[in-house]
Amino acid sequence: MRAPTVAVLTLLAGSALALYWTTQSSAAWTEQEIRLVTSLALSKLPPLPADPSNAVADEPIAATLGKALFFDTRLSANTEVACATCHLPDRQFQDDLPRARGVGETARRTMPIAGTAYSPWLFWDGRKDSQWSQALGPLESAVEHGTDRAYISHLIETYYADQYSAVFGPLPPLAQVPEHASPTGAEAALQGWLSLGDEQRDAVNRVFANVGKAIAAYERTILPEPSRFDIYADALAASGNTAGILSDEEIEGLRVFVGKGECTKCHNGPLLTDNYFHNTGVPAVPGLQDDLGRTTGTAQILADPFNCLGAYSDAGPDDCAELKYLTAAGDEMIRAYKPPSLRGVADRPPYMHAGQIKTLGNVLEHYNAAPAAPNGHSEITPLSLDAGEIAALESFLGTLSPISAKGGQP
Structure with missing residues (x-):
């Protein structure tokens, strides 16, 4: 019997992968998973917090x-x-x-x-x-x-x-x-x-x-726009009828995002960022001055005359709790950076704080491998995601793009 051709093998492999995604995506979400997925929806974003340091913030x-x-x-x-x-x-x-x-x-x-x-x-x-x-x-x-x-x-x-x-x-x-x-x-x-x-x-x-x-x-008027993921999450919360909103691959990627990929450790809430600081082993850029991240940032904010407690702030002393109780950063903040929102992330390469990583796929490979940090201690560990899981995760991240583009020129 003649051996199958490369084209036939490729077709069989693709069919098997499609069957895997279909099987995975058709499995019911648990109640805990539904709570986590829907907590990421833009509809869960609370009203803008007041900025007591700026008396005209909402004028x-x-x-x-x-x-x-x-x-x-x-x-x-x-x-x-x-x-x-x-x-x-x-x-x-x-x-x-x-x-x-x-x-x-x-x-x-x-x-x-x-x-x-x-x-x-x-x-x-x-x-x-x-x-x-x-x-x-x-x-x-x-x-x-x-x-x-x-x-x-x-x-x-x-x-x-x-x-x-x-x-x-x-x-x-x-x-x-x-x-x-x-x-x-x-x-x-x-x-x-x-x-x-x-x-x-x-x-x-x-x-x-x-x-x-x-x-x-x-x-303050510049806010994130709804994505296909938000439509899916809202439908999941309302009725569970999510048919046709996301592809099977995108749903599998969402499962990886909230599960094995551990993405929500840093990218959580409706803005898909915890607004905190993390050392994730991002490589340094040759030729640039050593960048210590949050370690330097903490010292600078404490000394800033334009901070919340400064003479030019409109806040009272009881309005600045975040700053009031901020202390000098320890070693855990060396090369720690704030993760930006993942909303629209697929449309804005390159990535990381100095554009060190060119593509979103490369970013996922970085987190999967979890290399050691060039300075300080990386808090991530290898994820052991296979090629199909990485591809699905990248597909899901594409669902976070705004449904419609919005300008802002006067």
Whole structure:
């Protein structure tokens, strides 16, 4: 008898795999699994938490000003970089690059914005504790916007005085403030800062902080959109009739996601992130300065004058529990980073905090193998997933993409 051809063997293997997925997906979910799956649905996302550190966080007029600032390239040293340069509205407010590029190149990947108002910590290392404080960092970064707080204050006075006053009240007098002044950054800005009295410094800081608060008011309006997974999870919760919503392979991937893959240890809740910090053995990038992640971020947030307990916060001392009880990070936080939301993850390679991993399949292979961390201790262990389980898991992650694209240009 003639041996089967390669094509026949491939067909038989594909049929067997399809039968495996069909058998697996037709098996009933347990009550515990249903609770876990439905807890990930966007319909379970609670209302936006208040931000007591930003008195205008939910003011539409502040969001209008913030949106204008978000897209304004004049808020940069070369007048070519805006917040939207790296946070592209039609790309989930990220830029598809391994590391962000402003007036120079940064050392980390741009994080998407949708849903970040729910997070107590911002940036990969959590070095900021509010969206408004986070917005200030790139403005004074030498490789992002490349400006300084006096420059930003003068720009507001020149182009946004009326809009600013409508939200925050009259601008303070800035005539005696040099064009460039900041306690950080270039020598000219440092010298300009030293030339100011305490009252002038406070005025500049307050205008600068308010710029961040306006931008944050706009960013609070950027929320994740429903996906096919959400339709499936809601149907599972309502009636159990989920026929035709996801493929058998995608359902098998969901089973791996909530089970053997251990993905929900870090990617849980409706935003599919725990907003905490984890060392998962991600390789370092050759040529970049050693990055210690949360270890450095914790020290920075505690020293930040624009944190929740700082003079420019609108919060009271009882409103800042997360920061109030934060202590210096231990060794477990070395190279620990915040996992971004998995919503839309299939559409935004490359991955990890510095774009070290090119494809989503490579990411799954990384977690399956669980290599040792280049520094600190990785908290992941090998998963022993087979090729079919990895393929199914990748298919499921594709169901987290928004059903419809949404822009944000003014």
